[in-house]
Every structure is written in structure tokens, then in C-alpha cells.
Amino acid sequence: MAAHGTPPPMSSHRCGPLTGVANVPGDKSISHRALILGALSVGETTISGLLEGDDVLDTAKAMRALGAEVTRSENGLWSVHGVGVGGFAEPDSVIDCGNSGTGVRLIMGAVATTPIAVTFTGDTSLNGRPMGRVTTPLEAFGARSCGRSEGRLPLTMIGAEDAIPADYTLPVASAQVKSAVLLAGLNAPGQTVVREAVATRDHTERMLKLFGADLTVTDEEDGSRTITLTGQPELVPQHIIVPRDPSSAAFPVCAALITEGSDVLVPGIGLNPTRAGLFETLRDMGADLTYENEREEGGEPVADLRARHSPTMKGIEVPADRAASMIDEYPILSVVASFATGSTTMPGVHELRVKESDRIDAMAKGLRLNGVTVEEGEDWFSVEGLGPSAVPGGATVRTHLDHRIAMSFLILGMASQKPVKIDDSGPIATSFPIFDPLMRELGARFEASR
Numbered sequence: 204m205a206a207h208g209t210p211p212p213m214s215s216h217r218c219g220p221l222t223g224v225a226n227v228p229g230d231k232s233i234s235h236r237a238l239i240l241g242a243l244s245v246g247e248t249t250i251s252g253l254l255e256g257d258d259v260l261d262t263a264k265a266m267r268a269l270g271a272e273v274t275r276s277e278n279g280l281w282s283v284h285g286v287g288v289g290g291f292a293e294p295d296s297v298i299d300c301g302n303s304g305t306g307v308r309l310i311m312g313a314v315a316t317t318p319i320a321v322t323f324t325g326d327t328s329l330n331g332r333p334m335g336r337v338t339t340p341l342e343a344f345g346a347r348s349c350g351r352s353e354g355r356l357p358l359t360m361i362g363a364e365d366a367i368p369a370d371y372t373l374p375v376a377s378a379q380v381k382s383a384v385l386l387a388g389l390n391a392p393g394q395t396v397v398r399e400a401v402a403t404r405d406h407t408e409r410m411l412k413l414f415g416a417d418l419t420v421t422d423e424e425d426g427s428r429t430i431t432l433t434g435q436p437e438l439v440p441q442h443i444i445v446p447r448d449p450s451s452a453a454f455p456v457c458a459a460l461i462t463e464g465s466d467v468l469v470p471g472i473g474l475n476p477t478r479a480g481l482f483e484t485l486r487d488m489g490a491d492l493t494y495e496n497e498r499e500e501g502g503e504p505v506a507d508l509r510a511r512h513s514p515t516m517k518g519i520e521v522p523a524d525r526a527a528s529m530i531d532e533y534p535i536l537s538v539v540a541s542f543a544t545g546s547t548t549m550p551g552v553h554e555l556r557v558k559e560s561d562r563i564d565a566m567a568k569g570l571r572l573n574g575v576t577v578e579e580g581e582d583w584f585s586v587e588g589l590g591p592s593a594v595p596g597g598a599t600v601r602t603h604l605d606h607r608i609a610m611s612f613l614i615l616g617m618a619s620q621k622p623v624k625i626d627d628s629g630p631i632a633t634s635f636p637i638f639d640p641l642m643r644e645l646g647a648r649f650e651a652s653r
């Protein structure tokens with residue numbers, strides 16, 4: 204949001220080849236978790252590569268409000284002096300998580316087993332999102348909460364006095380819910396168990412182990428997972444190196460694939476298998492996308508991605524069981540699909556309806572306005588590809604306070620015949636504050652417009 208609350212519109216014009224190196228910021232999911240686990244350890248945790256986007260900065264503020272000392276040094280290194288498991292203090296005022304579902308849901312979990320009252324709120328998008336999916340399992344630990352209907356924010360949570368561990372089967376594929384339960388389990392005596400039918404991103408599990416928690420993960424043959432955490436560990440402070448965010452890398456990568464003559468390198472991208480579904484899908488479509496210099500950094504697999512213009516991409520049916528590993532990438536995939544030949548069908552994506560916006564609806568409306576045919580059902584949508592240079596463009600799209608919708612349509616404009624305009628570029632700062640300069644440096648033609 205611009206100064207004085209006026210949303211800053213922006214337009215994107217067809218551009219020449221994209222070239223160069225795109226250093227995208229740190230991973231949003233890992234950044235939230237590093238701050239929260241740092242705050243729950245006794246001593247100093249340092250974090251390099253933290254994403255300094257609004258969502259994560261709101262989590263940093265929340266950790267301060269709960270009693271941790273969180274500072275940033277001039278060289279960009281963050282430091283968290285934690286209060287230990289069960290050590291959170293009751294905040295003096297409301298915790299505002301802005302636009303961040305991950306921030307609020309993880310923090311709710313982290314406070315649910317400490318006997319303090321915490322009131323949470325957010326922006327219009329966050330206050331419209333379902334929180335019952337988190338408050339229901341947290342009640343099993345003994346926490347109480349009172350919010351609006353379906354537990355919507357603003358909401359007050361009163362953490363359990365004498366927490367009891369929970370055994371919870373996730374009714375939806377959600378890493379946020381899983382993580383909320385695990386973070387609550389930290390201050391409950393005995394074993395907390397979370398069962399998930401499909402593997403969702405596992406950064407919380409990896410990082411809990413790194414901080415010294417006793418946690419085991421059992422992978423079943425059918426792809427389901429059981430996670431068991433022993434409560435009340437003493438978490439040991441760490442130095443966390445945050446890999447660069449694959450969900451942010453998706454934008455320069457996809458822009459290069461659809462823009463004539465492009466060749467872009469996106470170094471140091473986290474390729475945790477629970478996050479890398481988009482890149483697999485793009486390669487299935489025939490994208491010229493390679494992994495170079497594969498390695499491990501900070502407990503996560505990492506590689507440099509090289510993306511080149513790929514005019515012969517073909518539409519496919521994306522396997523439904525890949526949805527969890529690319530859940531935030533469907534908006535940008537549907538942009539790429541518009542420039543492929545044939546139709547791309549995306550089944551099993553009901554969760555897209557409850558993200559920062561209803562992303563199926565937002566993408567379908569915006570793509571149709573720009574001349575692309577989209578069909579949709581409750582939990583699927585399909586995009587009729589027009590081929591490499593045949594997307595008309597020319598429309599203004601509503602972004603509904605959703606950063607990924609905003610960035611996706613700016614990418615559409617880079618290869619469509621007429622410019623594409625978005626009504627509000629403000630939300631991009633929640634996850635990718637350097638998107639505009641980074642994309643311009645590669646060759647994008649964005650214009651702040653009215």
C-alpha cells in the first residue's frame with residue numbers, strides 16, 4: 204500500500220530478452236520459522252539471508268511483543284535472543300500479522316500452550332481467511348480462543364495452563380496447520396503426534412531437529428507421514444542460513460521461459476522436494492530449465508536454476524498429488540500455461556480458494572480479461588494455451604491484496620501483445636520487496652501508472 208493508503212497501480216509492457224543473474228530474497232517460510240524457533244530457544248540465534256518482506260517483519264515484531272529481543276545489524280545479519288520454550292510473555296497490545304497466514308497460524312501454535320492471552324489481527328485479506336483449521340487442533344492442547352465466525356480474526360487466544368499433548372490428523376493438506384500443532388506440542392509434556400495424508404513442506408520439522416528437538420518422521424508407502432515430537436525440549440540456539448525462496452524464483456524463471464531470447468540464472472534456490480513441484484511441472488511441459496551446482500546449505504537442498512526462452516512448451520495435466528509441493532505457484536504456472544500449446548489442467552487445488560485471495564477466481568478473471576480461455580470447478584481449473592506470442596493482454600486486473608496475483612499478471616504483460624495493468628502493486632512487498640528493481644534489471648518494462 205502506498206503512502207496515504209492509495210494502492211499503487213503498475214503496468215507491464217512486452218519486453219526484449221531477459222538476461223543476467225536474479226538474486227531473489229530469502230525463503231519466506233523458513234524466515235518465519237527461524238524467527239519463531241530463535242525466540243523459543245534460550246540464547247542467541249543468528250539468521251543470515253532472512254527475507255525482509257512485510258510478512259516476515261510482522262513476525263519479527265510479534266516475537267518482540269512476546270518478549271524476545273530481535274535486532275538487525277547493518278550487514279543484514281539478524282539476531283534473536285530467545286526466551287525459551289514456555290517463556291513467552293503476554294503482549295501489551297494486539298499482534299498484527301498484516302497479510303501473513305503463515306505468521307499468524309504459526310504464532311498461534313507457538314502461544315497455545317503458554318498461559319497468556321494474545322489477540323491477533325491482520326489486514327482485510329488475512330481477517331477474511333479461515334482460522335478454525337488452527338484453533339480446532341489447538342483446543343485439543345487446552346487452548347481457548349474466541350474470534351469471529353469460523354474463528355476468523357480478530358481473535359483472542361488464551362494458552363493452556365496445563366497443556367496436554369495432542370494426536371492430530373490433518374483434515375487439509377496444510378503445512379501451516381501442521382506447524383501450528385508442532386509448535387504447540389513444544390510446551391506440552393509427552394508426545395505430540397501429527398499425521399498428514401500427503402507430505403506438505405517440512406521446514407518446521409527440519410528446523411526443530413536442527414534446534415535439538417526430539418522429533419521423528421515416518422514416511423508411509425502411500426505418501427502419508429507421521430511426525431512425533433517429544434515436548435518440553437530445551438531448544439539450542441543456531442546460526443540459520445536461509446536459502447533463496449523457490450516461490451519467488453518462480454517469477455524470473457517463468458518470465459524467462461515466456462520471453463523471447465531470454466537466458467536467466469537464478470542462483471542458490473532452495474529445492475526442498477516439498478517445495479519444488481513447479482520446476483518439475485515446467486520441465487514436464489518442455490521448459491528449458493536446468494539445475495546447476497546442486498548442493499546442501501543450512502540443512503536444505505539448493506541449486507542454481509538456469510531458465511531459457513522455451514517456445515515449444517506444451518500444456519499438461521498437473522498431477523493432483525503434486526499440489527502441496529507447488530501450492531503457491533499455480534498463479535504463475537497458469538501464466539506460463541497461457542503461452543504454451545494446448546490446455547493445462549490443474550486438479551486438486553481447492554486450497555487455492557483460501558489463500559491471500561481466492562486464487563482460482565482471481566486468475567480466471569484476470570486471464571479471461573486478457574484474452575485467455577479458462578475453465579474452473581470448485582477444486583480445479585484449466586487454461587487454454589494460445590502459443591508463444593498470441594496472448595492479447597490489454598486489461599487491468601484486480602489483485603485482491605494478493606502478492607502472487609500481482610506479480611503473476613506483471614509477468615503476463617512481459618510477453619503479451621498489449622500491456623497488462625494491475626490495480627495494486629503494494630502487496631508485492633509482503634514476499635518479494637525487490638521484485639520491481641530485480642525484474643527491471645533483467646529487462647522487464649514495468650511502469651508505475653495511474
Ligand code: S3P
Nearest residue numbers: 232305376377378379380530531
Ligand atoms: C506455508 C504453507 C502454505 C503456503 C504458504 C506458506 C508455510 O500454506 O501456501 O504460503 O510456510 O507453512 P498452507 O499450509 O495453508 O497450505
